[in-house]
Amino acid sequence: MNKKVDILRTRPSWITVDPEAIQENARIIMQYTGAKRLIAVVKANAYGFGAVATVKALYEIGVRDFAVATVAEAAIIRQEVTFDDFQILLLGVQDVSFVDIMVAYHLSPAVGDLSWLQQAVQLIPDGKVLEVQLAIDTGMGRMGAHSQSQVKEMYEFIQSSDKLKLVGVFTHFATADDNNQNYYDHQVENFYEWVHGANIPDKYWHLANSGSALWHKKEINIHMIRVGSVLYGFNPGAPERDMPIKLKSVLSLRSRIGFVHELQVGESVSYGATYTAQKPQWVATLPIGYADGYLRRMTGMRVLVAGHVEHVIGRVTMDQIVISLDKKYPVNTEVTLIGQDGDEEITIEEFAEYAKTIPHEISTTFSSRLPRIYN
Numbered sequence: 001m002n003k004k005v006d007i008l009r010t011r012p013s014w015i016t017v018d019p020e021a022i023q024e025n026a027r028i029i030m031q032y033t034g035a036k037r038l039i040a041v042v043k044a045n046a047y048g049f050g051a052v053a054t055v056k057a058l059y060e061i062g063v064r065d066f067a068v069a070t071v072a073e074a075a076i077i078r079q080e081v082t083f084d085d086f087q088i089l090l091l092g093v094q095d096v097s098f099v100d101i102m103v104a105y106h107l108s109p110a111v112g113d114l115s116w117l118q119q120a121v122q123l124i125p126d127g128k129v130l131e132v133q134l135a136i137d138t139g140m141g142r143m144g145a146h147s148q149s150q151v152k153e154m155y156e157f158i159q160s161s162d163k164l165k166l167v168g169v170f171t172h173f174a175t176a177d178d179n180n181q182n183y184y185d186h187q188v189e190n191f192y193e194w195v196h197g198a199n200i201p202d203k204y205w206h207l208a209n210s211g212s213a214l215w216h217k218k219e220i221n222i223h224m225i226r227v228g229s230v231l232y233g234f235n236p237g238a239p240e241r242d243m244p245i246k247l248k249s250v251l252s253l254r255s256r257i258g259f260v261h262e263l264q265v266g267e268s269v270s271y272g273a274t275y276t277a278q279k280p281q282w283v284a285t286l287p288i289g290y291a292d293g294y295l296r297r298m299t300g301m302r303v304l305v306a307g308h309v310e311h312v313i314g315r316v317t318m319d320q321i322v323i324s325l326d327k328k329y330p331v332n333t334e335v336t337l338i339g340q341d342g343d344e345e346i347t348i349e350e351f352a353e354y355a356k357t358i359p360h361e362i363s364t365t366f367s368s369r370l371p372r373i374y375n
């Protein structure tokens with residue numbers, strides 16, 4: 001704890017994460033969909049929001065299912081969270097040679113082909129059971145059983161082995177958060193045809209990522225949802241789709257003025273001297289740059305100082321940016337890069353749109369040089 005405070009003192013650029021807002025978003029999406037069970041996707045360090053803190057916050061409100069992409073991400077959670085009566089699903093492709101670790105850490109890999117299962121049963125220690133999730137590729141094109149016969153064959157193999165236990169059957173949608181309804185429908189059709197054809201009971205199914213939970217809850221079985229984005233309070237369809245519900249914002253990104261000076265007419269700022277003062281002008285330097293995930297393309301972006309809007313001027317450098325000011329401000333004045341300040345707010349969606357990308361890419365790109373403060 002003290003360690004964290006010390007880091008913040010030397011590093012006046014930081015991310016604040018509100019675990020109660022994550023809890024609240026979980027409640028909001030459960031209520032909106034009517035889902036009974038939530039698999040919280042906490043891959044990539046919970047989209048940059050902090051996996052261990054997110055797991056703890058959601059465990060507190062009864063969530064017992066989590067999902068990550070890699071064995072290493074899961075191992076960190078198992079090592080740092082003291083309670084262990086919860087499931088961790090591995091969403092990505094895993095090399096079969098690590099089944100011993102998956103068994104030891106009680107992880108449930110997503111499995112997409114029969115040969116993986118056949119090799120796994122040879123490697124699972126005697127007397128141990130590997131819990132698996134059957135991945136069905138209905139159109140995402142990344143991994144999974146890709147026909148009714150493959151689904152059936154894998155399901156039967158799992159049922160017949162006393163070293164394997166089925167704990168889930170799922171698919172992932174490619175167009176849940178954009179407007180390609182035909183492609184979505186096609187995936188839904190494949191899923192139902194294949195699982196019905198293989199006689200897989202619906203208690204295993206989990207279909208809904210955030211986009212499906214928000215915009216397709218009537219079209220699919222919504223008993224169990226598997227969501228990331230909505231927990232972290234952002235719109236996964238930004239900027240194309242509007243949200244049907246209001247979520248709590250979870251994250252803010254702030255920094256403090258490190259240096260203030262007045263540019264004279266004709267004086268420039270940063271690499272390339274791309275910004276030149278047309279009149280005398282106060283500017284401030286902040287200790288944050290593209291190495292923190294404040295992307296190089298953010299020149300011109302809005303920032304908030306004392307409740308009003310200023311802008312990033314000149315090029316973003318690795319460790320520092322320069323912003324415009326309306327007057328001289330003291331060193332250490334707080335500046336909001338994402339979040340609320342007075343009546344003004346910069347959302348992560350606005351930030352992402354300015355960067356010509358999606359909020360997921362922004363939050364996962366914030367580097368470890370930015371301390372995460374949880375309150």
Ligand SMILES: *Cc1c(COP(=O)(O)O)cnc(C)c1O
Pocket residue numbers: 041043091172208209210211226227228229230236
């Ligand atoms: C990342 C991921 C999710 C979560 O997606 P969101 O759109 O953030 O809810 C769900 N399922 C799979 C397979 C994923 O890879």
